[in-house]
Structures are given as C-alpha cells and as structure tokens.
Amino acid sequence: MRFLYIPLALILSFSSALYALDTPTGRTILTVTGAIKTTNSDQGAIFDMAMLNALPRHSVATHNLWTEGLNTYEGFAAADLLKLLGNKGNVLQVTALNDYMTEIPVSDFIEQGAIFATHQNGKRMSVRNLGPMMVIYPFDSNENVRSDIYYSRSIWQIKHIKSIITTE
Amino acid sequence: MRLSWKRTWLINLNKWFIYTVFTLLICLCTALLGFIAYIGDTSHNNDRRVFESSVWNALQLQVQSYRFINYFSSLDSSSAVTHDDISFEYELLMSRIDLLRKGEIGELIREFDDARIIKLLNVINGELELVSFDIAKIEEGDNSYIEKLLVRMNRIEPNINELISLINKDNTEYINTKFLEHQTNLTTIEVLSGILATCLLLLCFFSMKALSELRAAFVINKRLQSGIETIHENKTNMTTHVLHEMRHPINAILAATKALRNKDEASPLTKAELPNHIEESGQQLLNTVNMFSDLSEINIQKLSLSPYLEHLRNRVETYIDTLEHQLARKNLLCSVYVDPSLPTYVSLDFNRVKAIVIGLVQNAISHTVKGSICIQIRPSSLTTPLLSGPMQEDRITRGSDTRMLQIAVKDTGLGMPSQLQNDLRTMPSLRRKEDEDILDKVGLNLSLCFKLVELMKGEIQFTSVEGEGSEFWVDIPYNLPEKQPEQPTQLKLSNTRALIIEEDQQLREVIAQQLAIFDINTSLSSECTGHNNQQYDLIILGRTDCYEGDLLEAINQWHTEATPIINYQSKVFKGIEAALTPITFPLLQSKLEETLTHLFKHKIAE
Numbered sequence: 001m002r003f004l005y006i007p008l009a010l011i012l013s014f015s016s017a018l019y020a021l022d023t024p025t026g027r028t029i030l031t032v033t034g035a036i037k038t039t040n041s042d043q044g045a046i047f048d049m050a051m052l053n054a055l056p057r058h059s060v061a062t063h064n065l066w067t068e069g070l071n072t073y074e075g076f077a078a079a080d081l082l083k084l085l086g087n088k089g090n091v092l093q094v095t096a097l098n099d100y101m102t103e104i105p106v107s108d109f110i111e112q113g114a115i116f117a118t119h120q121n122g123k124r125m126s127v128r129n130l131g132p133m134m135v136i137y138p139f140d141s142n143e144n145v146r147s148d149i150y151y152s153r154s155i156w157q158i159k160h161i162k163s164i165i166t167t168e
Numbered sequence: 169m170r171l172s173w174k175r176t177w178l179i180n181l182n183k184w185f186i187y188t189v190f191t192l193l194i195c196l197c198t199a200l201l202g203f204i205a206y207i208g209d210t211s212h213n214n215d216r217r218v219f220e221s222s223v224w225n226a227l228q229l230q231v232q233s234y235r236f237i238n239y240f241s242s243l244d245s246s247s248a249v250t251h252d253d254i255s256f257e258y259e260l261l262m263s264r265i266d267l268l269r270k271g272e273i274g275e276l277i278r279e280f281d282d283a284r285i286i287k288l289l290n291v292i293n294g295e296l297e298l299v300s301f302d303i304a305k306i307e308e309g310d311n312s313y314i315e316k317l318l319v320r321m322n323r324i325e326p327n328i329n330e331l332i333s334l335i336n337k338d339n340t341e342y343i344n345t346k347f348l349e350h351q352t353n354l355t356t357i358e359v360l361s362g363i364l365a366t367c368l369l370l371l372c373f374f375s376m377k378a379l380s381e382l383r384a385a386f387v388i389n390k391r392l393q394s395g396i397e398t399i400h401e402n403k404t405n406m407t408t409h410v411l412h413e414m415r416h417p418i419n420a421i422l423a424a425t426k427a428l429r430n431k432d433e434a435s436p437l438t439k440a441e442l443p444n445h446i447e448e449s450g451q452q453l454l455n456t457v458n459m460f461s462d463l464s465e466i467n468i469q470k471l472s473l474s475p476y477l478e479h480l481r482n483r484v485e486t487y488i489d490t491l492e493h494q495l496a497r498k499n500l501l502c503s504v505y506v507d508p509s510l511p512t513y514v515s516l517d518f519n520r521v522k523a524i525v526i527g528l529v530q531n532a533i534s535h536t537v538k539g540s541i542c543i544q545i546r547p548s549s550l551t552t553p554l555l556s557g558p559m560q561e562d563r564i565t566r567g568s569d570t571r572m573l574q575i576a577v578k579d580t581g582l583g584m585p586s587q588l589q590n591d592l593r594t595m596p597s598l599r600r601k602e603d604e605d606i607l608d609k610v611g612l613n614l615s616l617c618f619k620l621v622e623l624m625k626g627e628i629q630f631t632s633v634e635g636e637g638s639e640f641w642v643d644i645p646y647n648l649p650e651k652q653p654e655q656p657t658q659l660k661l662s663n664t665r666a667l668i669i670e671e672d673q674q675l676r677e678v679i680a681q682q683l684a685i686f687d688i689n690t691s692l693s694s695e696c697t698g699h700n701n702q703q704y705d706l707i708i709l710g711r712t713d714c715y716e717g718d719l720l721e722a723i724n725q726w727h728t729e730a731t732p733i734i735n736y737q738s739k740v741f742k743g744i745e746a747a748l749t750p751i752t753f754p755l756l757q758s759k760l761e762e763t764l765t766h767l768f769k770h771k772i773a774e
Contacts (some may be wrong), residue, residue, distance in 0.1 A: 028250065065221060066271045097260055098228060098235075127259035128266060151217060157263065 010029045021084070024048035029132050034093070034163035039085030045085050049118070049132065058115045062078035062140040065151065066130065073117035073136045081116070082163065089163030094135065097127065097157040104135060104153045112145050113138045116158070130156035186374050193367045200360045203353070211462055218272045219342050226335045228330050229264035236261045237321050240314050251307050258303055265293050280338045280675040288331050295324045322476075345435040406460075413456045413612050420449040448493045454525060459616045462523060466619045473517040473624060477649050480514050481506040485756040487525045492754060494533050500541055501711070501736070502529070502754035503678045507546040508685050510573060512655050515647035520620050525575060527620075528614035528640050532579035535612070535638070541581030548572035548628065548643040569648045572626075576641040578674055592630070617642065637674075659761055661768055662687045665703070669693050670710035679708060682760055696722045706767070707733040708741060709748070722746060732767040 021040040026048035033044035040046060055076035063070055078092070087106075095101045108114045117136045118125060125131025134156035137145040239257050268277060268289055278286045302317040316754040424446045441702075465471035488504050495502050525543070532541045550572045591609060610618070617640075621628045626644035664682055670676035680690040688706065693699065696714035699722070707726050712719070720741065726733055727747035735748035736755075751763055765772065 064271075065273065066267055068271055068274075072253060076335055097256075098232060100228075128262060128263045130267075148217060157260070 006017070008160045017164065021045055022051060024051055030158065030161065032081070032085055032161045032163065034161075035087060035089035035165050036082070036163050037039055037070070037088070038084065047154075049124070052076060052116075052118055052133070060113065060115055060117070060136050062136065062138050064136070064139055064154065067120075070140075071132070072120070072121055073115065074119040075115045075117035075133070075136075077115055082106065087161075087163050089165045091164050091166050093162040093164055094155050094158055095160040095162075096155055097159050100155065102153055104155075108137075108150075108153065112150070113142060114153075120148050127157060133158040186371075186378070189367055189370050189374065191363070193371060196360060196364045196367060200357070200364060203356060203360065205479060216274075216342075216346065218276050219339050222268065222273045222277060222335050223339045225264060225267045226332045229261075229268065230332055232261045232264050233324065233328055240317055240321075243311065243314055254307055255304050256540055258300065262296060265289070265296060277335070280595065285331060285334050285338075288327055288334070292324055292327050292741065293329065293374070295320060295327070316317060354723055365706040406464075409454040409612060410460055413460075414453060414645070417453040420562075421446050421453070424449070444493065451490065452494075456612070459523060459527070459612055462520075463612075463616050463619060466623055471623060473520060475515045475517045475647060477513050477515045478518050479512060480510060480516075480545065481512070481757060483518050483521070484543070484575075485758055487522045488543060488754045491526065491529055491533070492752075493702065494530070495541070495754060498533060498536070498538075500533060500536055500539065501672065501675055502541045502543070503675060503682065504543045504544070504754060504756050505678050505681045506757060507544070508658070509547055510545065511652060513649055513652055514573070515649060516644070519625070520624060521575075521644070524617050524620050524642060524644075525577075527617045528575070528577040528642070531611065531613040531617075532577050532581060532638070534613075535583075536579045536581030538635070541577065541579045542670045542674050542678040544574075544576040544578070544678065544681075546574050546576070547686065548574040550643045570645050571648065571649075572643050572645050574641050574643050576639060578637065578639040580637040580672065580674065583636055583638050584630075586633060589630075589632055601765065614640075656684070659765060659772070660687045661705075661764065661771065664688045664705045664768070664771075666690045666706035666708060667693065667699060667704045668708045668710065669696050669712050669714075670708070671712050672710070679710075679755065682755070682757055683708075685757065686764060700725065703729075704731055706764075707731055709733055709735045709737055711737065720744070734763060734767075752755065760763065 021038050023040050024046055028046045029044070029049050029052060030047040031043050032047070036045060038045060052075075057074055058077050059072055059074040061070060061072040082089075090106050092104045092106060093101060094104055105113070114135055114137045117134045118132060120129060120131075125134060135154055135158065137150050137154060139146055139150075236257055241302040267273060268707055269286075274286075277289065280286070299317055299320055302320065305313040306317070366637060424442045428442050428446075453732060462471060484506060485641045491502070509537065516719055529541060529543065548571075588609065618628055621642050624644045626642060628640065630638060630640045632638035664687070666688045668676045668679050668683075668690055670679065670692075673694075676692045676694075678693060683690050683706075691699075691702070691704070694712060696709075696712055696719045704726070709723070714722075716739070719739075723741065724747075727744060733748050734751050736751050737754065741748065749763060749767060751759065
C-alpha cells in the first residue's frame with residue numbers, strides 16, 4: 001500500500017512542475033497576461049531576469065536595421081515560455097516600454113525561428129541597447145522574414161506580453 | 169525568272185525581318201527583365217524602410233523626451249527617487265538617440281541636408297549627456313537639480329522639433345522622388361511592354377506566314393516529287409519509244425549492208441538500190457533522232473522558233489520528195505497541192521514545218537495499206553494565231569502581216585478507232601507539255617506535230633472514219649515579207665480540157681486542183697469508157713478497174729486523136745508505150761508543170 005504513494009507523489013510533483021511558477025525576486029522585467037493558465041501574481045505571470053534566464057537558451061546571429069554589424073542575440077524561445085504558462089492563445093500582443101504594441105503570431109516563433117533575446121553578443125541588453133528584451137528574427141538566414149511585416153514585429157524594450165485567441 | 173528573283177528577294181527580306189524581330193524580342197525581354205529586377209531590388213525597399221524608421225524614431229524621441237520631462241515634472245523636492253527608475257527613464261530616452269545615430273538609419277541621416285541633421289542630433293545628444301550630470305545629482309538626493317534638468321530639457325525641445333521637421337521634410341522629398349521614379353519606371357515598363365507586345369504580334373504574324381509558306385512548300389514538294397516520278401516514268405517510256413522508232417531503220421541499214429557485203433542473190437533489192445536504201449534508212453534514222461531531240465527541247469521549253477523567208481511550194485515539195493521511197497514501198501500514191509492564192513514566199517520556221525509535214529505524212533503512210541495520201545497547203549479560215557496551247561484560249565493579233573495557212577494531210581488508210589478519237593478530242597491537255605503519255609497514244613510523228621503546232625501557236629484538228637481514212641489539218645501562222653521576190657510567170661494553158669481517170673476520188677480531185685492552177689478544165693472519172701463523144705486535150709490515166717481491152721481501145725483512140733496521155737498505170741502496154749507519157753509519184757506541182765510544158769510546148773509557143 002505504501003508503494004501506491006510513490007506514483008501518486010510522482011504525478012503530483014509533475015503537475016506542480018507543470019503549473020507552478022516562481023515568484024520573481026528581482027525587478028520585474030516581463031508581465032504575461034491573457035489566455036494562459038499559470039500565473040504568479042494578480043497582474044498575471046511576472047518574470048525577473050533570473051527567471052527568464054532559467055528558460056532554455058537559444059541564439060540567433062544576424063544583421064538588422066537598428067544595430068551595426070553582425071550581432072549574436074541570445075534568449076529564450078516563446079514556445080518554452082508559453083508552455084510553462086499553459087498558453088491557449090495563438091497570437092501575442094507584445095508591448096514596449098514606450099507603449100508601442102504589435103501582434104505576433106505564435107507560429108512565428110516556431111516556423112520562422114524568432115526568439116525573445118535578452119543578451120546581445122553575450123551581454124545583457126540594457127534599455128539603451130533596446131533591452132531588456134527584444135523579438136529578433138533570423139534576417140540573414142531566413143529570407144522570408146526580410147519584409148516590412150517582420151521588421152514591424154521586431155519589437156524591442158518589451159515589457160508586456162498578452163496572449164490572445166483569434167479566430168483567423 | 170524575274171518573278172522568281174522577286175520571290176527570292178522577298179523570302180530573304182522576310183528571313184532577315186524575322187531575325188531582326190527575334191533579336192529585338194530577346195533584347196527587349198532582357199531589358200524588361202533587367203529593369204524589373206532593378207526596380208524590384210530589395211535594397212530599394214530597404215531604403216524606404218530606413219527612411220520610414222528614421223521618421224518613426226524621431227517622433228519616438230520627441231514622445232520620449234516629453235515623457236522624460238513629465239516624469240521629472242511630477243517629482244518635487246520631497247520625492248524619493250531610485251537610481252533604477254531614473255536610469256530607466258534616461259536610458260529609454262537615450263536609446264532613441266542611439267537608434268537615430270547608429271545602424272543604417274544613422275548612415276542615412278548623416279547624408280541628409282549637408283549633415284545638418286546629424287549636427288543637430290549631436291547637439292541634442294550633447295545636451296542629453298549634460299543632463300546625466302543633473303541626474304547624478306538628483307540620484308544623490310539633491311532634488312534642486314530637477315529644475316535645472318527641466319530647463320535644460322526645455323532648451324533641447326526646439327532642437328528636437330527642428331530635427332523632426334527636417335527628417336520629415338527629407339522623408340517627404342524621398343517619397344516624392346520615389347513616386348516620380350515609380351511613375352517613370354511605370355511609363356518605361358508600359359513602353360517596353362508595348363514594344364514587346366508588338367514584337368510578339370509581329371512574330372506571331374511571321375510565324376503564321378512561315379507556317380503557311382511551309383505548308384505551301386510541302387504541297388509544292390509533293391507535287392514536285394510526283395513530277396519527278398512522272399519524269400522517270402516518261403524517261404523510261406521515251407527510251408522504249410526511241411528503241412521502237414530506231415530499231416526499224418537500223419535493222420534496215422544492217423540488212424542492206426549485209427546484203428552488199430555478201431552479194432546476196434536472194435535479196436529482193438538490186439545492188440543499185442541497196443545504197444539508196446541505206447541512205448533512205450539513214451535519213452529516216454536522222455529524222456527520228458531530230459524528232460526526239462525536238463520533242464525533248466519542247467518539253468523543257470528550250471526549243472525556239474527561227475522563222476525565215478522561203479519558197480513555200482518548193483520547200484513542201486522537197487519534204488515530200490524525201491518520202492518517195494517509203495511511199496513507193498507501200499505502193500501509195502501521193503500528190504501535193506499548194507493553193508496559188510497563198511504567197512509564194514512566206515516567213516516560217518521551215519525546219520519545224522518540215523517536221524510537221526513529214527510527221528503527218530509518215531503517220532499517214534504507217535496507217536495506210538493502199539490508196540493515196542494527199543497533201544494540201546491552203547489559206548486557213550482562221551485569222552489570228554492562238555496565244556498559246558488549247559484552242560479555247562484567246563487569240564492574239566500580231567499585226568497586219570501575220571496570216572494563217574493550213575496544211576492538210578488526207579489518207580485512205582485504216583482510220584483511227586473511235587475510242588482513240590474520243591481520247592484525243594476530250595483531252596485538252598493532249599497538247600500540253602506536261603502530258604507525256606501522248607507518245608503512247610499517237611506515236612512519235614503525231615506527238616511531235618501536236619507539240620510543234622502548239623509551240624507555233626497554231627491548231628491541229630482531225631477527222632477520221634475507221635476503215636476509210638483520216639484527215640489531219642494544221643493551222644499555223646506565217647508572216648508575209650514586205651516585198652515578194654520576183655517570180656517566173658506561171659504556166660497557163662487556157663482552153664485546155666483534161667480527163668482524169670482515177671478510181672481514188674480524193675486523188676483525182678487533188679490532181680484536178682493541181683491542173684486548175686494551169687487553167688486546165690478537168691473532167692473526173694473512174695472509168696475509161698464512155699468518153700468517146702468528148703474532146704479532151706489531155707488524158708491523165710491513173711488506176712482504174714477497166715478491162716484491159718477497153719483501156720487499150722481508149723488509149724488507141726486518144727492516141728489516134730493525138731491527145732497527150734499522162735500515165736501512171738502500173739500495167740505495161742506493149743506496142744503503145746510511145747503514146748504514154750509517164751509520171752512518177754509523189755505527184756508534185758513542179759513535176760506536173762515540167763511534164764505539161766513538155767507536152768504543150770507547141771501551144772505555149774503559140
């Protein structure tokens with residue numbers, strides 16, 4: 001009978017890992033709201049830099065319009081973040097510090113290889129350097145994203161993400 | 169030839185035109201594609217994007233500067249501010265300056281308005297750097313610097329406004345320039361597309377034309393191929409005909425030569441006749457060769473007429489005279505009548521006339537077993553020659569000196585089967601050069617006659633009754649000389665009555681015509697009896713079925729009356745040979761005139 005507790009404990013620990021989200025200890029960098037299941041505050045799911053850095057890392061090396069030369073951007077994949085939050089939405093409304101807002105389909109992060117970059121050339125991106133977070137597409141390696149649509153989706157100084165469900 | 173040259177010239181022109189259109193088309197396609205590729209270059213889109221980004225970032229700089237001012241305006245001397253909050257606001261503002269100074273936007277801005285914008289941007293950047301000193305003091309807790317910071321920010325504001333207006337102005341100019349460029353490009357594309365469409369239409373047109381010509385060429389090719397096959401077939405037929413026509417005279421020559429060498433006593437020909445026989449066969453062979461040569465030249469349109477002035481009657485009689493032996497061998501009587509109303513001298517291609525006359529007579533000899541062949545040369549009822557070929561075609565008027573004469577050859581031969589007559593009458597192409605099987609139908613002599621008559625723009629017609637004989641008559645044009653050469657006076661035997669005893673009606677009529685030339689009145693009869701009560705000045709005794717006794721009695725009576733008797737009876741009248749004046753055939757006018765002159769010399773002398 002005692003052995004029956006072991007699988008139950010495993011299931012519980014798995015479900016808690018699925019839905020549990022730490023509380024940020026540092027300055028809040030990102031707030032995620034909308035069609036998500038997991039939150040850690042009244043505002044929604046809030047993250048500090050340490051929490052974001054804990055997500056699996058991905059990198060993209062590319063040129064872009066706003067910086068000089070070839071830069072290597074490192075950050076996390078939206079898929080990992082959204083999986084962590086139990087996302088149901090298919091479009092992300094991403095807002096910058098200056099309140100500029102753009103909509104990015106979740107598929108862009110899967111099909112086009114976009115990431116949320118937090119580091120540029122190994123250094124954390126400051127607000128002055130378009131940080132703390134920036135959506136970056138692989139402009140050099142994927143010619144499909146060299147268009148106004150994707151340039152307008154390359155939002156920087158991100159502070160808020162809202163997951164929404166669209167019918168289209 | 170001229171038409172052919174013109175056609176070749178046109179074909180060459182078409183060919184070069186097509187090449188030119190093709191080249192033009194390729195050049196235009198390349199130009200159009202190159203142009204579209206040029207204007208569709210993504211770098212142009214990138215330029216536009218950079219311009220738009222510069223305007224956007226300039227406006228964002230202004231917004232952020234107002235937010236920055238608002239942030240510090242909301243603070244008072246007692247407000248506690250953290251380092252992170254101030255740094256955050258400051259970095260946010262400075263990030264907008266950086267975006268305008270760095271990257272492709274920065275490169276673009278450096279070229280604007282003689283670097284006025286970058287200078288202005290540097291000034292703003294410098295002022296904002298100075299703001300950082302005030303921020304440091306505020307972070308240290310000295311809020312009195314807030315006022316100084318706001319004053320400094322208000323001083324920067326006109327610069328930011330000017331920066332925005334300058335960037336906006338350049339962006340507007342850029343948009344305007346791009347609009348004009350696009351208009352020009354659009355016009356260029358329209359023109360190129362128009363030319364391209366025209367070229368394509370031309371190409372389609374010439375392709376259609378080329379296809380049509382190709383189709384026509386195929387048809388011509390097929391016709392030519394069929395023509396070649398026909399030519400090969402005709403060549404074989406011609407060889408057969410040559411062999412057929414030449415075999416007989418060659419065999420005759422060989423046989424005569426053999427007889428001469430072997431002194432063959434059994435030969436029906438005497439030794440004196442053999443050389444003549446060889447000569448005659450040789451002549452016949454030569455004639456045959458010439459006929460084939462003429463036929464070939466006519467078929468390839470190389471034979472041209474060479475008319476010259478000659479004594480018509482003499483010429484015709486000479487031609488007929490060459491056929492004496494052939495006629496004699498078949499015991500055929502032949503007479504030649506040349507109408508005195510015809511000019512003595514006429515301009516004709518006599519070589520071709522000879523071929524026609526000999527051809528017609530030889531044809532008659534071939535198809536006549538017994539009887540006579542009469543040749544009559546008389547004025548034609550036609551007035552002008554044919555333009556060409558078939559009788560149905562229009563006639564032409566060549567001038568007042570062009571007239572027509574008729575050569576008629578009538579025989580008492582086998583006649584032509586009605587089927588052959590129908591074929592000849594219902595085949596207008598018979599006289600066409602393309603129709604080479606004419607040889608199969610009518611043989612060499614008549615074939616050449618048909619061809620020559622067509623060449624001479626004349627007509628050939630015939631009538632034939634199977635078993636009774638045929639008559640062919642040919643109408644050909646001739647020219648009159650401006651002046652007729654001097655001629656000896658024609659023998660006239662006025663008030664002379666002649667009796668012609670000949671069972672062959674056509675022969676006795678032609679002899680009568682011949683005598684009429686000398687003003688001799690003639691009575692015609694097939695019998696030698698019943699003429700006792702008639703007084704004649706001349707008797708022409710020909711073939712008759714009279715009993716020998718009656719004939720001898722009649723001859724004796726005429727002899728007693730001293731009436732001259734011209735005889736061409738084959739019978740031998742012993743004892744009265746002196747009363748008969750022999751005459752040989754073919755019966756030519758000249759020969760008859762000579763005989764009459766001899767017989768009536770006393771009358772002529774009077």
